[in-house]
Amino acid sequence: MSFDDQQPIDYQNYLPEAPPSFRSTTTEMATTRQTEEVKAAIFMAKQFPRDQQASFNRIMLSCQRKKLAEEAEYEYPKGGSKVSGPSIRLAEVLAQSWGNIDYGLIELEQRNGESKAMAYAWDIETNTRRQIVFTVKHERKAGSTTKQLTEARDVYEVVANMGSRRMRACILGVIPGDIVDAALAECRKTLVNSYTEPLADRVRKAFQQFQEKYGVNKEMIEKCIGCAQDAFTENDYLRIGNIWKSLRDGMGKREDYFDFGAVHVPSAAELEFKAQQEAEKAKADGDPDAAE
Structure with a gap:
């Protein structure tokens, strides 16, 4: 028989097998x-x-x-x-x-x-x-x-x-x-009763925070809630508070709540015309700075 006809030896078969107690001690303890x-x-x-x-x-x-x-x-x-x-x-x-x-x-x-x-x-x-x-x-x-x-x-x-x-x-x-x-009902009741600041002031500050942090303006929020800012109730304030927490925690994107496609971006001519109107109104009201 030549060396080429010999089968390779599997040395793994000759290694001593670990006792069962050694292999399973950690698993059994856990x-x-x-x-x-x-x-x-x-x-x-x-x-x-x-x-x-x-x-x-x-x-x-x-x-x-x-x-x-x-x-x-x-x-x-x-x-x-x-x-x-x-x-x-x-x-x-x-x-x-x-x-x-x-x-x-x-x-x-x-x-x-x-x-x-x-x-x-x-x-x-x-x-x-x-x-x-x-x-x-x-x-x-x-x-x-x-x-x-x-x-x-x-x-x-x-x-x-x-x-x-x-x-x-x-x-x-x-x-x-x-x-x-x-x-949930008790938590909503707690929120309503825990504020000392008037609702109108809280809503105004919330609108300002949305504008500064997420670029969401007043019209977007009103469209999302379905009513004007002056008509907001405590429940509406809670709703925009929930939206704020969802955006903050990454549960949703601002586009999920607000329609950015419907936002009107004024042109340069519109801005100039608006500035002229404000200047004329100030002048008519007797503002000394408007005459300069």
Whole structure:
């Protein structure tokens, strides 16, 4: 037999196999710890069940805080209409005050420029569980451009941002809907009663902030809300506040709320004519500076 006829030796077959106890010790320890934690949580939930009336009172008391009330509701456009609901901040307060609820966000794996994560909420007392598994690409879109994310911090932020929305949905899935509605109503009531400044002044300042930060003028806001500035109510003020938070948090773009295509940009001739009219009016009113 020649050397060419010899089969290569697979040395892996001759290596000693690691004992099962060595290979699985870490895994078994982690599994045992998690199992014991779950058992302890179930035991405590059964030993100390929630007092629904006390939990409801805690939620109502929390919703009387102005800071929470300002962050309690979001709003964004979808399909020609507006969608609003409780924010992740309110959902977290509901879970904490309702009690015996475990919730969170877990990144399952990360590879090929994307992360696979799971958001969940578990009512330990009633054994009601909601979970959502989703995939997040490591990219950030800005207008028509897409930027690939490579820094660990950027990846964490985009996964946390996408995961917070799923976690909110999971929490709201295990808490009774009437409790959520009552919390939202209490937050709106807190906002209305917590302002000492007149509504007209608050609306005027809001219009100014929209103009300075996002380039949204008075006519755009009035068209979005459907009424003139002088006719704004407390609910209309809350609506533009929700739009402000949505723009600030990146939930939507200004073009989603306001019609920039319908904005009239005055020409140079129009501006000159307007300036002449203002000068003539000032002169007629006896303004000494207008005569110069």
